[in-house]
Amino acid sequence: xxxxxxxxxxxxxxxxxxxxxxxxxxxxxxxxxxxxxxxxxxxxxxxxxxxxxxxxxxxxxxxxxxxxxxxxxxxxxxxxxxxxxxxxxxxxxxxxxxxxxxxxxxxxxxxxxxxxxxxxxxxxxxxxxxxxxxxxxxxxxxxxxxxxxxxxxxxxxxxxxxxxxxxxxx
Numbered sequence: 001x002x003x004x005x006x007x008x009x010x011x012x013x014x015x016x017x018x019x020x021x022x023x024x025x026x027x028x029x030x031x032x033x034x035x036x037x038x039x040x041x042x043x044x045x046x047x048x049x050x051x052x053x054x055x056x057x058x059x060x061x062x063x064x065x066x067x068x069x070x071x072x073x074x075x076x077x078x079x080x081x082x083x084x085x086x087x088x089x090x091x092x093x094x095x096x097x098x099x100x101x102x103x104x105x106x107x108x109x110x111x112x113x114x115x116x117x118x119x120x121x122x123x124x125x126x127x128x129x130x131x132x133x134x135x136x137x138x139x140x141x142x143x144x145x146x147x148x149x150x151x152x153x154x155x156x157x158x159x160x161x162x163x164x165x166x167x168x169x170x
Contacts, residue, residue: 001070001129002063002137012144013060016053019155023050026159045111048091049154052115055084056148059122059140074130077140081122084147088116110154118147 002009023046062068062076092112121143128136 001068001073005063005137005141008141009060009063009144012141012148013057016056016060016148016151019152020050020053020057023053023155023158026155045107045154045158048087048111048115049151049158051087052084052147052151052154055080055119055122056144056151059144063140070129070132074126077129078123078126081119081126084119084122085116088112088119092116106157110150110157114150115147118143118150 027046059077059080062073065073089112092108095107095111121139125136125139125143128139
C-alpha cells in the first residue's frame with residue numbers, strides 16, 4: 001500500500017523520534033523551577049508535544065509493516081487519530097484551566113486546536129483508507145508532516161520559554 005513511500009516515512013518517523021529524545025534533554029531545563037510549576041508545565045505543554053510526536057513516529061512505523069491490510073492500517077490510523085483528538089481536547093481544557101498561569105494567546109491554537117484538526121484529519125484519512133480511496137495515502141503524508149511541524153513549533157516555544165525562565169533564577 002505504501003510502496004515507494006519508505007524513505008518519506010523513515011525520514012518523518014525518525015525526525016519525530018529524534019525530537020522526542022531532544023525533549024527529554026529539555027526537561028533538564030526545568031530543574032531550577034519549583035516542582036509544582038515544573039510538573040504542571042510538563043503536563044500542560046511538554047507531554048502533549050511528546051504525545052503528538054509519538055503519534056507521528058507510530059503511524060510512520062505502521063506504514064513499514066509488511067503485508068498489513070488496508071483495513072488494519074485504517075484501524076490503526078483511526079485509533080491514533082482518536083487518541084490524539086482526545087489528548088488535544090484534554091490539552092485545550094488544561095490550558096484554559098484557572099490553575100494554569102495565563103497562557104499566551106497562541107497556546108490554545110498550537111497546543112490544542114491545530115493538533116486536534118490534524119487528528120480529525122487522521123480519522124477521516126483512516127476512513128478513506130478503509131474505503132479504498134487512493135489519494136488517502138497523500139492525505140496521511142500531509143497530515144503527519146503537518147503534525148510534525150506543529151510539534152516542532154511547540155518544542156521551540158517550550159525551549160524559548162524555559163531557557164530564559166531558568167536563566168533568571170539566582
